[in-house]
Amino acid sequence: MATGWPAYDLCVQLLYLRVDINNDQGGGGGGGIDSIEAPSRGGDPHHEVPVSVGQERCSSGVSYVVLDPILQRDIILHFYASTAARTGKDISSLYKRRLPHLILNDFDSSLEAKAVVLKSCEHFGENLKSLSLKGSNLTERTFVELMSNCKNLVSLDLSCCNSLFMSGTLLELNSDLQVLKNALGNVQEVNLSSIRHISDVTFNRIMTVCENVEKLALCSAPIVFSNTLFQQSRHTRFANSSVLTFSNIMDFVITQQCLKSLNLSRTLIDDDHLETIVSIKELHLEELILVGCRNVSDEGIASVCKHQHGLALLDIRECPDLTNGALMAILASLRNLRHLFAQKCKLLSDASMACLHKLTFLPTLDISECHQVTSEGLIAGLCTKPLTQLTCLNVSCTEASDSFVEMACESLPLLTQLDLSSCFKVTDVGLHAIAKHLKYLRYLRLAFCNEITDLGLLGLQPQPGHIIIGDTENMVTRKYPSTVIFKAPNKIDRSGIVTNGTPGCISTSTPVAISNLAGLRSLDLTACKKMTDVGLMQNNIKSSNMQMTAYINAKHCETRTDFYSLNFVKICDSFKS
Numbered sequence: 001m002a003t004g005w006p007a008y009d010l011c012v013q014l015l016y017l018r019v020d021i022n023n024d025q026g027g028g029g030g031g032g033i034d035s036i037e038a039p040s041r042g043g044d045p046h047h048e049v050p051v052s053v054g055q056e057r058c059s060s061g062v063s064y065v066v067l068d069p070i071l072q073r074d075i076i077l078h079f080y081a082s083t084a085a086r087t088g089k090d091i092s093s094l095y096k097r098r099l100p101h102l103i104l105n106d107f108d109s110s111l112e113a114k115a116v117v118l119k120s121c122e123h124f125g126e127n128l129k130s131l132s133l134k135g136s137n138l139t140e141r142t143f144v145e146l147m148s149n150c151k152n153l154v155s156l157d158l159s160c161c162n163s164l165f166m167s168g169t170l171l172e173l174n175s176d177l178q179v180l181k182n183a184l185g186n187v188q189e190v191n192l193s194s195i196r197h198i199s200d201v202t203f204n205r206i207m208t209v210c211e212n213v214e215k216l217a218l219c220s221a222p223i224v225f226s227n228t229l230f231q232q233s234r235h236t237r238f239a240n241s242s243v244l245t246f247s248n249i250m251d252f253v254i255t256q257q258c259l260k261s262l263n264l265s266r267t268l269i270d271d272d273h274l275e276t277i278v279s280i281k282e283l284h285l286e287e288l289i290l291v292g293c294r295n296v297s298d299e300g301i302a303s304v305c306k307h308q309h310g311l312a313l314l315d316i317r318e319c320p321d322l323t324n325g326a327l328m329a330i331l332a333s334l335r336n337l338r339h340l341f342a343q344k345c346k347l348l349s350d351a352s353m354a355c356l357h358k359l360t361f362l363p364t365l366d367i368s369e370c371h372q373v374t375s376e377g378l379i380a381g382l383c384t385k386p387l388t389q390l391t392c393l394n395v396s397c398t399e400a401s402d403s404f405v406e407m408a409c410e411s412l413p414l415l416t417q418l419d420l421s422s423c424f425k426v427t428d429v430g431l432h433a434i435a436k437h438l439k440y441l442r443y444l445r446l447a448f449c450n451e452i453t454d455l456g457l458l459g460l461q462p463q464p465g466h467i468i469i470g471d472t473e474n475m476v477t478r479k480y481p482s483t484v485i486f487k488a489p490n491k492i493d494r495s496g497i498v499t500n501g502t503p504g505c506i507s508t509s510t511p512v513a514i515s516n517l518a519g520l521r522s523l524d525l526t527a528c529k530k531m532t533d534v535g536l537m538q539n540n541i542k543s544s545n546m547q548m549t550a551y552i553n554a555k556h557c558e559t560r561t562d563f564y565s566l567n568f569v570k571i572c573d574s575f576k577s
Helices: 059-065 081-087 092-097 111-127 138-148 163-167 176-182 201-210 246-255 273-280 298-307 324-334 373-383 402-411 428-437 454-458 533-542 562-571
Strands: 033-037 076-080 101-105 131-133 156-157 187-190 216-218 261-263 287-289 314-316 340-341 365-366 392-394 417-418 443-445 522-524 551-553
Touching: 033 111, 059 417, 101 111, 138 176, 201 246, 246 273, 273 298, 298 324, 298 340, 373 402, 428 454, 454 533
Parallel strands: 076 101, 101 131, 131 156, 156 187, 187 216, 216 261, 261 287, 287 314, 314 340, 340 365, 365 392, 392 417, 417 443, 443 522, 522 551
Antiparallel strands: 033 076
């Protein structure tokens, strides 16, 4: 499932480990092992939350314990075949771990790499649930031999494997078809994205051996939708050996009644062809992904809503022609929608956002980079009639301000992921509301929020004596001198002053420090220009609740110095900055 959520992973189960290719300690060695990591669940892989295990920061005993097979449950193994070929090692020592996920990197057509990979896969091929060959340069024979060892595979990624499809002879032999049909009968997810040389013939062969596919991805596939050169009559229709045609995909969808997810992102599909495929009576989609489909307009989305009422996930990011009409059709028909992604739909405005409350079961919403959306529309759609099940919200690059943030924090207390990046109107007031109400928040992005300061992190307010009250008639200038330069200082309640080394700040009962979010796992403060070492360091020193935080990004904070970088790791070893 391609959720498209750009903020963060939903769950991180294990540490991100670097394993030396010559290290056999704990049964984890083996040539070509680059890393072992926790899989991304529903999130963008660019936002994994790694914790480096440096040689100087952990002993060999700790490394041994962490690599114990008993502690590893659901991990992804990155295997670099070229490195393994040079060292002459396989990864037979990993069979105890029962690895469910394998990503083959740098897999070329050399005999050494082929021998290492095939030998290694013999040891844990039966345990594999997902295999990624993305961008691998392998031959048809190697592919057949490799797949024959993966008899329990559920997910297969062949994206960007251009060399595998170039000759057009993939699975040409009936014997190969029968072998893989017996081995890949459990495959439910197939990714055939970005394959330049895919044709009707090779597509049909892959779908023949993977006969139980429920999720199909054809992102950036060179699909021919309408061309008189490839049109055939119904009586003489045959699979094209040169190109992948829309009519061939239609034939597959009609016969594949178990298909639940379809990804046609960044293809040339238009409204007419979209209506043709979604109107198939036997088709009952749960996920439809149309990222970057520039020829899809409101009419196409309306046809989707008309025929596919059971959609749980709809991804229409980067569709520039979609307006409020498309979103209104979604809100009117897809009442059971669980995940809606509308990033970079720049024609959406408050008129449609005010009706978001109709999606009462929505847990994930992404309307980032919709520049016409303001706090008024967001408050009407999300806060007036709260979406009680909303847990992931991305409103980055919108006109959201503190007024929306404050109301959202009170109306949506179950939020676990919140992205306010580049919301330039969000200030410390909004950050105080987040820290006070969102007790379940795990991932928070405030990148490029230029008005966020140390006071927001620490839960403080500026000292009233530093604020000019009243008009400016009595201000001293060259032209109008004044004998009264300063007003008498107001009396300040000394009990409210926090003696934490931060001068000029007092604390009240209303503001709350970010350390109140005990479950926070990731905090992004990239390019918050008003952040200083004081706020970051004081927050880390005073807060014992955030010791489990795994990642803080404070890059491009102009006032951050080496003092912060050196002391940050010493104070909290769980953090990575």
